[in-house]
Amino acid sequence: xxxxxxxxxxxxxxxxxxxxxxxxxxxxxxxxxxxxxxxxxxxxxxxxxxxxxxxxxxxxxxxxxxxxxxxxxxxxxxxxxxxxxxxxxxxxxxxxxxxxxxxxxxxxxxxxxxxxxxxxxxxxxxxxxxxxxxxxxxxxxxxxxxxxxxxxxxxxxxxxxxxxxxxxxxxxxxxxxxxxxxxxxxxxxxxxxxxxxxxxxxxxxxxxxxxxxxxxxxxxxxxxxxxxxxxxxxxxxxxxxxxxxxxxxxxxxxxxxxxxxxxxxxxxxxxxxxxxxxxxxxxxxxxxxxxxxxxxxxxxxxxxxxxxxxxxxxxxxxxxxxxxxxxxxxxxxxxxxxxxxxxxxxxxxxxxxxxxxxxxxxxxxxxxxxxxxxxxxxxxxxxxxxxxxxxxxxxxxxxxxxxxxxxxxxxxxxxxxxxxxxxxxxxxxxxxxxxxxxxxxxxxxxxxxxxxxxxxxxxxxxxxxxxxxxxxxxxxxxxxxxxxxxxxxxxxxxxxxxxxxxxxxxxxxxxxxxxxxxxxxxxxxxxxxxxxxxxxxxxxxxxxxxxxxxxxxxxxxxxxxxxxxxxxxxxxxxxxxxxxxxxxxxxxxxxxxxxxxxxxxxxxxxxxxxxxxxxxxxxxxxxxxxxxxxxxxxxxxxxxxxxxxxxxxxxxxxxxxxxxxxxxxxxxxxxxxxxxxxxxxxxxxxxxxxxxxxxxxxxxxxxxxxxxxxxxxxxxxxx
Numbered sequence: 001x002x003x004x005x006x007x008x009x010x011x012x013x014x015x016x017x018x019x020x021x022x023x024x025x026x027x028x029x030x031x032x033x034x035x036x037x038x039x040x041x042x043x044x045x046x047x048x049x050x051x052x053x054x055x056x057x058x059x060x061x062x063x064x065x066x067x068x069x070x071x072x073x074x075x076x077x078x079x080x081x082x083x084x085x086x087x088x089x090x091x092x093x094x095x096x097x098x099x100x101x102x103x104x105x106x107x108x109x110x111x112x113x114x115x116x117x118x119x120x121x122x123x124x125x126x127x128x129x130x131x132x133x134x135x136x137x138x139x140x141x142x143x144x145x146x147x148x149x150x151x152x153x154x155x156x157x158x159x160x161x162x163x164x165x166x167x168x169x170x171x172x173x174x175x176x177x178x179x180x181x182x183x184x185x186x187x188x189x190x191x192x193x194x195x196x197x198x199x200x201x202x203x204x205x206x207x208x209x210x211x212x213x214x215x216x217x218x219x220x221x222x223x224x225x226x227x228x229x230x231x232x233x234x235x236x237x238x239x240x241x242x243x244x245x246x247x248x249x250x251x252x253x254x255x256x257x258x259x260x261x262x263x264x265x266x267x268x269x270x271x272x273x274x275x276x277x278x279x280x281x282x283x284x285x286x287x288x289x290x291x292x293x294x295x296x297x298x299x300x301x302x303x304x305x306x307x308x309x310x311x312x313x314x315x316x317x318x319x320x321x322x323x324x325x326x327x328x329x330x331x332x333x334x335x336x337x338x339x340x341x342x343x344x345x346x347x348x349x350x351x352x353x354x355x356x357x358x359x360x361x362x363x364x365x366x367x368x369x370x371x372x373x374x375x376x377x378x379x380x381x382x383x384x385x386x387x388x389x390x391x392x393x394x395x396x397x398x399x400x401x402x403x404x405x406x407x408x409x410x411x412x413x414x415x416x417x418x419x420x421x422x423x424x425x426x427x428x429x430x431x432x433x434x435x436x437x438x439x440x441x442x443x444x445x446x447x448x449x450x451x452x453x454x455x456x457x458x459x460x461x462x463x464x465x466x467x468x469x470x471x472x473x474x475x476x477x478x479x480x481x482x483x484x485x486x487x488x489x490x491x492x493x494x495x496x497x498x499x500x501x502x503x504x505x506x507x508x509x510x511x512x513x514x515x516x517x518x519x520x521x522x523x524x525x526x527x528x529x530x531x532x533x534x535x536x537x538x539x540x541x542x543x544x545x546x547x548x549x550x551x552x553x554x555x556x557x558x559x560x561x562x563x564x565x566x567x568x569x570x571x572x573x574x575x576x577x578x579x580x581x582x583x584x585x586x587x588x589x590x591x592x593x594x595x596x597x598x599x600x601x602x603x604x605x606x607x608x609x610x611x612x613x614x615x616x617x618x619x620x621x622x623x624x625x626x627x628x629x630x631x632x633x634x635x636x637x638x639x640x641x642x643x644x645x646x647x648x649x650x651x652x653x654x655x656x657x658x659x660x661x662x663x664x665x666x667x668x669x670x671x672x673x674x675x676x677x678x679x680x681x682x683x684x685x686x687x688x689x690x691x692x693x694x695x696x697x698x699x700x701x702x703x704x705x706x707x708x709x710x711x712x713x714x715x716x717x718x719x
Contacts, residue, residue: 010301017293025286030084031279037081038272041097044074045104045264052108052257064112071105093271097264104260111253114246121243125184125236132206132232133177139213139225140170166213173209173229176202184240191251196244203237 048070055063078101082094147163180202186195207230214226366374405413413432417425 009304010297013293013297013300017290017297023286027282028279028286031275031282034081034084034090035272035275035279037077037084038268038275041074041077041081042265042268042272044070044077045261045268048074048104049261067108068105071101071108074101090271090274093267093274096267097271100260100263100267104257104264107253107256107260111250111257114249114253118243118246118250121239121246122188124239125243128232128236128239129177129181132229132236133174135225135228135232136170136174136177139222139229140167140174142222142225143167143170162216166216169209169213173206176206176209180206180236187244191247196240199240200237203233203240206233207237 048067051063051066051070054060055067075098078094078098082091082098085091085094143163143166147160147167150159150163180199183195183198183202186192187199210226210229210233214223214230217223217226414429417429420426
């Protein structure tokens with residue numbers, strides 16, 4: 001088991017090392033997977049760049065769709081790769097990659113938009129160029145036609161040269177336009193700056209030539225055609241410049257896409273380098289852990305081997321020592337080895353052997369102590385010591401049966417020794433003969449002792465009954481005194497409680513008398529304040545009447561002012577124009593008198609309310625004064641009653657104190673009586689105990705005589 005346990009521990013450590021190694025390999029695998037994901041992103045961006053180049057070169061919509069599809073796959077791959085990373089640095093790198101992918105996509109979308117616009121401008125340039133060529137050809141045809149007409153008409157050389165020059169100018173414009181178209185194609189295909197400059201230069205030549213022709217034409221139709229050439233040339237120039245600007249935008253977006261792709265590649269390269277470094281670190285760590293674990297397994301294997309060797313040899317040495325001690329007869333040593341292996345089984349066998357020998361030793365010890373009620377079961381028929389012990393116990397039990405019969409009073413037995421060397425059998429035979437001779441003489445003496453003790457026991461029983469009655473009476477008296485003492489104690493406690501309650505009631509009555517006196521004084525102060533309030537309200541009523549008289553006077557003045565204004569108005573009417581100003585003054589006086597009258601009405605109404613409120617306040621004050629007087633009387637009556645109650649409570653308190661003192665003295669007296677009765681009770685108890693002891697002694701003596709008689713009768717002796 002120990003070897004198996006050691007092997008299990010080593011295997012467990014090996015499993016731990018394998019776990020560490022597998023964990024390292026899993027971590028390396030994870031790093032490799034993350035590096036593969038990063039490489040996949042690089043692969044995606046390269047495929048995007050290839051599809052982008054194919055689209056730019058071939059203008060195939062399929063390549064554009066491939067670019068967009070691969071960008072979407074890159075976004076998904078970036079999100080999946082980010083979820084696999086646990087460190088913030090790597091997550092930030094994936095965020096940077098996602099940003100670069102979005103920048104690339106935006107630039108590509110903008111590139112596609114610019115291409116659409118470029119195609120529109122290119123179509124516009126083609127349309128304008130064809131119209132310009134068509135008009136220039138028509139203009140040249142017109143000039144050739146006129147030249148033919150002039151020749152048929154035999155015109156002068158100057159007119160003919162003029163027509164030829166104008167036809168040549170139209171040819172030059174057509175030539176310049178064709179050169180513009182060629183330079184335009186070169187610019188579109190090769191992005192050649194020189195071709196762009198040449199287009200601009202030829203357009204200017206066309207415009208200048210058209211202006212020159214316009215100035216020299218006499219026909220309105222030719223002038224319109226020249227003007228249309230100028231308009232078309234300017235439109236072509238505008239479309240070409242717009243196309244050139246859009247081309248610059250394409251170049252800018254191409255640079256943005258290149259920068260975004262490089263950013264993705266650089267960031268993915270950094271992430272790949274980081275994962276590679278971490279992978280190398282984890283590989284080194286796994287290798288170190290596996291090496292350390294292997295060394296630990298070796299060291300621990302050596303330690304376990306040493307421990308197993310010690311665990312096997314040490315118990316065997318101890319068992320050897322115990323076996324030597326048992327062989328020398330020493331059974332006191334314990335076999336303390338408790339194991340569940342082969343050594344433990346050997347220890348159990350030694351332990352069982354020692355226990356068996358100890359059991360036989362215990363049997364021999366009990367036999368030596370006279371204990372024959374034991375059962376010895378031999379281990380087998382070959383158990384020599386066990387069979388010998390069984391035979392010895394059987395012989396001893398037979399001799400014990402003989403002794404048992406003798407102890408039961410049966411002396412009518414015959415003891416036959418086993419042999420002349422049976423010492424115990426010969427002794428038992430001699431003892432039996434001697435007991436038979438001595439028992440006969442002892443029976444006669446026991447009969448005399450039994451009769452004497454019976455008479456003494458009767459007398460002592462009567463004395464014990466008398467002493468018991470006396471003790472019972474003393475006990476009942478003591479119980480009665482104890483009950484009286486408890487009653488007195490309870491009375492004393494109740495008296496004391498009544499005394500304390502009376503003292504508290506006395507104190508409360510004194511406090512109540514004090515509070516009543518204070519209430520009487522407060523009611524007096526309230527009466528004085530109510531009287532003062534009544535006087536103030538009366539004065540207020542008198543002042544209100546004076547205000548009423550003043551208001552009446554103001555009302556009279558208003559009436560007179562009103563009458564005065566009426567008279568003034570009449571006089572103003574009489575005065576005519578001279579009295580208009582006075583009429584205005586009279587009207588103002590009338591308005592003022594009306595306002596004064598209205599104000600006096602409001603003041604009178606308010607004053608009436610004040611007078612009514614004042615009257616109510618006077619009535620309430622008078623009722624309050626009467627109530628205060630009644631309260632003062634009742635408080636004085638209450639004070640007298642409380643004084644009388646205080647006197648009564650004081651007397652009751654003194655009486656309760658005297659009762660408590662008397663109860664305490666009575667309780668002391670009852671304690672003394674109780675003490676005396678306890679002494680009497682103890683004396684009676686002692687007498688009763690002594691009498692009972694005497695009675696018990698006599699009874700014991702009588703019982704002893706009876707027992708001796710019975711014992712002598714118990715022995716069976718042949719008469």
